[in-house]
Amino acid sequence: MNKFEEKTITTESIYSGKVVHLQIDEVLLPNGKKSKREIVKHPGAVGVVAITEEQKILLVRQFRKALEKTILEIPAGKLEPGEDPATCAIRELEEETGYCAMHVRPIASFYTSPGFADELLYVYQAEQLTLGQQHTDDDEFVEVVSLTLDECFASIQKGEICDAKTVLAIYHWQLLK
Template identity: 40%
Template sequence: MEKLTGDKTDSIFLEKEIGKESKFQGAVFEAIKYTIQGPDQCAYPREVVQHHGGCCIAAALPDGRFLMVRQYRFAVQQELLEFPAGKIEKGEDPAVCAQRELEEEGGYLAASVKEMGYVYPTCGYSTEKIFLYYADQLKRTAQHLDEGEHVKVEYLTLSEILQLIEEGQIHDAKTIILAYKIKTMREKGCRCSE
């Protein structure tokens, strides 16, 4: 039987944990310095950010436009245009998180939500897993931004989003990946909301 990518127990490159030391424990993540034994039986350091994960949701309005949010991201010191997204609370279902973030940031509830897979945005040093969703059949409610959160809602068609990506105007990886997943689904003639 062929091995599947992502198998955590069976790899010729398997690295085994032989030591660990927590370096930082914050509200969002924990930084851990591991010592691992590589496939060559030698010991190596690995620094890992342990993260509960996140979600990203592309919400389509009846007119075909998608809800997006523009916000300043302090970590990269710039304003980014993104699909609504957020951190999964410990033990929270990712789909619930996605719907919560859509309402908090965008002011809409979705009657239909479809899972579109997941991505590891920085697998070289973080366990963060971002779950991707598509939503439609939206009902307008109101934004419920977190304290200190400041966003501007914008509405763009998929073509406009893809054009901005191609022009180098959208840099957020989860948004780029989700936009192309939706494009692929539509090209295959699939309704993303099924």
């Protein structure tokens, strides 16, 4: 065991849902003491940076119950079991915005909240966009919005854009310009 590793002694499953699985692990700490860790297991997700020919980023406006407010985000969605993240990115972009990407290329991947969750989020740049047909899930209500870079920064200041993946996407776009 390395000097920071926590060895799992027991795992107790608390809840299995459509999106997350919750568990409590009893762990052996590096100092020999025991502790408990509450862990959220998540299958992973993707986010898509899609810039139109008009130099606007495609975003979706949607209500987020965990925040109790409506925010603007890059198109994103959960990975299906065994699904390739690039395939998921293309699918989610089309489902949420109606835009199709001929190609996507990886920008970054990161753990969203490593203190309690194992969700790994992949962010892709969409390339060669064409407008198709939006087809959201039955429980998904989104409005497609396209903003300039300056409008994005104003939306960050107003708190309309407030999630990590979207802020990362906007700063990535700024670096490309």
